Amino acid sequence: MTTNSELQTRRLAATPRGVGVMCGFYAQRAENATLWDIEGREYIDFAAGIAVLNTGHRHPRLVAAIQEQLGRFTHTAYQIVPYESVVTLAERLNALVPISGPVKTAFFTTGAEALENAVKIARAHTGRAGVIAFGGGFHGRTLMALAMTGKVAPYKTGFGPFPADVFHVPFPSALQGVSADDSLAAIEKLFKTDIDPKRVAAIVIEPVQGEGGFNVAPTALLQGLRRICDAHGIVLIADEVQTGFARTGRLFSMQHHGVEPDLITMAKSLAGGMPLSAVAGRAAVMDAPAPGGLGGTYAGNPLAVASAHAVLDVIADEKLCERAAALGERLVGRLLKIKESNPALAEVRAQGSMVAVELRDAATGAPDAEAVARVQAKALAQGLVLLSCGMYGNVIRFLYPLTIPDAQFEHALAIVEEAFSA
Structure with a gap:
């Protein structure tokens, strides 16, 4: 079986560095809001191909x-x-x-x-x-x-x-x-x-x-x-x-x-x-x-x-507009709760399920891209893929498929909460 490490070595040799790649694992298959890599690990996809998969991976009707x-x-x-x-x-x-x-x-x-x-x-x-x-x-x-x-x-x-x-x-x-x-x-x-x-x-x-x-x-x-x-x-x-x-x-x-x-x-x-x-x-x-x-x-x-x-x-x-509004409200509520005990969360921004949180150093107010990287790494270790963005790379954006099952969404929110913990 080909491993993620082997493919990573081949990618670096075969493709130019100008094509930046975030994840070190390689997709094997996907269904709705779930990805599996070539080694069988399972991930909840809160990137959705950068907002491409509002209807999820491989929706049966598509x-x-x-x-x-x-x-x-x-x-x-x-x-x-x-x-x-x-x-x-x-x-x-x-x-x-x-x-x-x-x-x-x-x-x-x-x-x-x-x-x-x-x-x-x-x-x-x-x-x-x-x-x-x-x-x-x-x-x-x-x-x-x-x-x-x-x-x-x-x-x-x-x-x-x-x-x-x-x-x-x-x-x-x-x-x-x-x-x-x-x-x-x-x-x-x-x-x-x-x-x-x-x-x-x-x-x-x-x-x-x-x-x-x-x-x-x-x-x-x-x-x-x-x-x-x-x-x-x-x-x-x-x-x-x-x-x-x-x-x-x-x-x-x-x-x-x-x-x-x-x-x-x-x-x-x-x-x-x-x-x-x-x-x-x-x-x-x-x-x-x-x-x-x-x-x-x-x-x-x-x-x-x-x-x-x-x-x-x-x-x-499937009334995905209404679904987007409901899911976004749930996520924003959880992020605002996290913000109460984490002063690094400078601002939560949202319109429906286009949700993001900006991280800044609690003492200086400076944009904190390193904190974003730490949160991403902690979430990924628990099987959740998150994207960063922002002029200073200090914003985490949430782009889950709008078709994500409720139980899986709630599990992802628990991972998010843990990733922001000290």
Whole structure:
């Protein structure tokens, strides 16, 4: 039997160090919220492929949908020979996204592709080039997406120069003393010091920052961005790659705020583990690029599209939005209880089941990434996989499948509580 240690040695020899790998064990199989490694050890998965598996590993309805499509065809290139399932999925998403009026959707393969194409669409629609994004935001690893990403190490280090006319403003954070008004004022200052608003094509925002630390955008910020975009003819892009598909307790995070973006980017849990992303938006904006300006060889892969249809069915039938809200409430309650006796827990942040806790040194208030690493290690030793995030690596995020059984969820919470103990 191949061991984890043997595979680790082979991986280091065969693959570049630039592909960072968190775990030292290798997956053999998975079911719902459980992973088994090649040596037979069992883990509770609170990473879910970085928010890809809201419907869990190998949900039976997704497996059946993929198998059925596999018996038909696996690839034609939608741009060459189209197929009905893409049209139907676009129709379903057009009806579901929180954008009023006529809506259209285009499919791609990855979240970064979705963001790149959203910017292309905004530029084609406005005839402008400028983009405003937020510090701490993460939008992907391709060059335009990296330019918008608001974190240097490890994502941008050594990869510049990046596309021009991309500007960053602070994201609201109570711990950092930044309010929604401060963020909006920073945009107005940009208009005075760096770029004329008539040159700005888009403002891009994650309604809950993912890699940035699960910072939740205040409604006042999103309302202010909508006003600015309306005043200056700027396209508002909501990056819902990580927040989408029931994670926050609504199908899309923007639904918590009553603010309509012009474009929404989607990926991750859209297809439950199959590679699929999308940009949906106002039809007049989406139609700006000329025929052939959008697309990709694997865009709208039929197996992934079949899986996405099943994802939407599962979310509706199993009431995963309500489930996300209930599970998130339970986790937040447990974390707040831990916080009472552990001053290192500086803040608990959540929207539905998009939950995180920030750790800081109790004496100095400095970000404490080492404490995060210790908690992760203790949890992993007990069979629970946790992810870190944040500008300083001092945040633990919880991304369990929303389909996790109650008993397993409660067991995971007990592990979390023990991992935070001295």
